[in-house]
Amino acid sequence: MDELLASGLSVIMQPFTLMLLIAGVVVGVVFGALPGVSSSMAVALSLGFTYSMDPVGAIAFMVAVYCAAVTGGGITAILFKIPGTPSNAATTFDGFPMAQRGEADKALGIALICSAIGGLVSAVIMFLMSPQLIKVALTFGPSELFAVCFLGLSILTCLESENLNRCIISGLLGLFLACVGIDPISSYQRFTWGNSVLRSGVEMIPVMIGLFAIGEVLKQTASHKGIKIDEKNRQQAQAKTVFPSLAEWWKIRWTIIRSSLLGTAVGILPGAGSTIAAFLCYASEVKVSKHPERFGTGIMEGIAASETANNAATGGSMVPLLTMGIPGGTSAAIMMSALTLKGVQMGPLLLLTQPQYLSATFISMIITNILMVGVCVIVARMFAKILSIPYSYLGTTIMLLAVIGAFSTKNAIVDVKLMVIAGVAGLVFSACKFNNAALILGLVLGTMCENNLRRAVAMSAGSFTKVFSRPMTAAIMIIGIVALLYPIVKPLIFKKTTLVS
Amino acid sequence: MTVEFVANIAMFLFFIYAYFFIGATVPASSSRELGAEQWPQGIIILLLVCIGINIFKIYKSNRAADLKMNFDIIGRNIAAFTKSKLLAGILLILALAFLLEPLGFIPACFAFACLYSYLLGSRNYWAILTISLGVVIFLYILFTGFLSVLLPRGTIPFLRGFSLWLESIVQF
Incomplete structure (x- = not known):
């Protein structure tokens, strides 16, 4: 463990890598705070910057963007009631009422420090858990790995409770798209229709950039509005950051501890992201509070719960990515695609063959969460100016960054075309109320799912019973099935109980 | 529906x-x-x-x-x-995807940035021209010069020559 820590420090503490880390934090905070730029979009847009970096630099930069984007989103959530990223939506419940009472500075202070604590706790848990989980993962065969992928897919039904069926369709569409191209086991062409471009499959990075960046800007183009901020609220953007007193911190200590741990645990679940973590922690704090009626009126606990949890989930989502090569969320999926291009072997072999990357991720998260506080304090002061950038220029710049990101993947124009197609498809997708995150989850996990299941079936000579009767496989599959069916069955049970009562 | x-x-x-x-x-x-x-x-x-x-x-x-x-x-x-802005936006980004190769990054993106800014509601022509040019040049220098990411140079001879000349200046 000490060696791992030392190797991480030695690779990250290089002046150039530190500079990249700082740049990543600034880019992440600004991107995250801009309404309409989610943390996934921030990571997708930052891909273009990483192509010429070495793997450690790319890890440091992307980890910094990812963590800082989630924290940056809290600034606009508090000042303008506009969550910078979806995971900051719960912050508006108490952050904005505090700002309206003239306590914006204090609300910002709580959000920043809680976010940093959440990130630090999750980074430490990630560092302690990853080597142990990797040891377990090394004993996994194809059937167990399939079960873990299935567990990741089972989160599909938790992504959007209102549209369960559409979420499942989106995930299945992602799985279908992952089948396009040459089959990796028997080398048959599937759904290529003789097209040479489709032979290598659907490239993930252009599709992700298209869905998250192009689709979003096109949506804003259609809605004619972009970002609009109330003039009264704009005055709050001059807010400084004031950190609460020790007594106030002591008052919310249990909220921070509970949200850090729960947020990290939710982040570890493949597919569940920081948005679910933030809402879950906020809801559980309301439940355990002696004064639940005060939530939503502008109290510190509300901000602490949501901001601690959403950043804790970022560290948590790195655990399945690093230990099993299964992304914990959309941003982690984008990072995985980019780091795979750099030759980073995500999964159980990471600790054995490239331990420096595991430790680099950990150290990057620690430094990012510390740096973030300072950067956010400065950025929060400049927010009135940053948010006065008209969307006509911001949207165009996002489009140009997206084009560079897609093109630089393989220096191929066809990827730019694919990105545009994905963007337009994403727009139709949204119009049909399908879920982009579920599609990405299916696309990323599809190949892993198929390869592992087919290997497992081949190893058991075609017997599915043998595949699923292995103890670990069966246990994970049962958890996956329960997780998959619970959101579907829950309303039915609830409805029945209500009718009976 | x-x-x-x-x-x-x-x-x-x-x-x-x-x-x-x-x-x-x-x-x-x-x-x-x-x-x-x-x-x-x-x-x-x-x-x-x-x-x-x-x-x-x-x-x-x-x-x-x-x-x-x-x-x-x-x-x-x-x-x-x-007649919607959405269709215009889709057509503009599609046109950029197809013109990027023959025109090269700077001309194609500059034209795109001007038209898209106009589409998104900007009406100050001087601002559109200067900001679009500034953003495109900044991104070009950042990626080609500092990050060594090669951006499309164009296939039309004089545009390709222009890109190569610019690259020779901004390579660090």
């Missing part, structure tokens, strides 16, 4: 075709393995079931008469779409 209904029907029909297409194009696998066609076919079956449920839900939530009425106004919706 009509768009959703039509899109779901189209997907349903496509996946019926895809089910038989994969069965016909990939050789049947032995009973001792999960073949290359069986995994996609399994996904397609699940998709057909879910899309079927979705179509039924859409139909149920909008009575048949409503759907018929919606189909009647679909023509008007298409006419409105052809």
Whole structure:
């Protein structure tokens, strides 16, 4: 463990890598705070910057963007009631009422420090858990790995409770798209229709950039509005950051501890992201509070719960990515695609063959969460100016960054075309109320799912019973099935109980 | 609602075709393995079931008469779409994707940035021109000069020559 820590420090503490880390934090905070730029979009847009970096630099930069984007989103959530990223939506419940009472500075202070604590706790848990989980993962065969992928897919039904069926369709569409191209086991062409471009499959990075960046800007183009901020609220953007007193911190200590741990645990679940973590922690704090009626009126606990949890989930989502090569969320999926291009072997072999990357991720998260506080304090002061950038220029710049990101993947124009197609498809997708995150989850996990299941079936000579009767496989599959069916069955049970009562 | 209904029907029909297409194009696998066609076919079956449920839900939530009425106004919706900013935005980004290779990064992106800024509501022509040029040049120098990411140079000789000249200046 000490060696791992030392190797991480030695690779990250290089002046150039530190500079990249700082740049990543600034880019992440600004991107995250801009309404309409989610943390996934921030990571997708930052891909273009990483192509010429070495793997450690790319890890440091992307980890910094990812963590800082989630924290940056809290600034606009508090000042303008506009969550910078979806995971900051719960912050508006108490952050904005505090700002309206003239306590914006204090609300910002709580959000920043809680976010940093959440990130630090999750980074430490990630560092302690990853080597142990990797040891377990090394004993996994194809059937167990399939079960873990299935567990990741089972989160599909938790992504959007209102549209369960559409979420499942989106995930299945992602799985279908992952089948396009040459089959990796028997080398048959599937759904290529003789097209040479489709032979290598659907490239993930252009599709992700298209869905998250192009689709979003096109949506804003259609809605004619972009970002609009109330003039009264704009005055709050001059807010400084004031950190609460020790007594106030002591008052919310249990909220921070509970949200850090729960947020990290939710982040570890493949597919569940920081948005679910933030809402879950906020809801559980309301439940355990002696004064639940005060939530939503502008109290510190509300901000602490949501901001601690959403950043804790970022560290948590790195655990399945690093230990099993299964992304914990959309941003982690984008990072995985980019780091795979750099030759980073995500999964159980990471600790054995490239331990420096595991430790680099950990150290990057620690430094990012510390740096973030300072950067956010400065950025929060400049927010009135940053948010006065008209969307006509911001949207165009996002489009140009997206084009560079897609093109630089393989220096191929066809990827730019694919990105545009994905963007337009994403727009139709949204119009049909399908879920982009579920599609990405299916696309990323599809190949892993198929390869592992087919290997497992081949190893058991075609017997599915043998595949699923292995103890670990069966246990994970049962958890996956329960997780998959619970959101579907829950309303039915609830409805029945209500009718009976 | 009509768009959703039509899109779901189209997907349903496509996946019926895809089910038989994969069965016909990939050789049947032995009973001792999960073949290359069986995994996609399994996904397609699940998709057909879910899309079927979705179509039924859409139909149920909008009575048949409503759907018929919606189909009647679909023509008007298409006419409105052809004049919308959304279509213009899609066409602009499509044009950029196709012109990036022949024109090169700077000319194609500069033209795109000017037109898209106008589309998004900016009407100050000097601001559009200067900001678009500034952003494109900044991104070009940042990626080509500092990050060594090669951006399209263009295939039209004089534009390619211009890009190469610029690259020779900004390479650090």
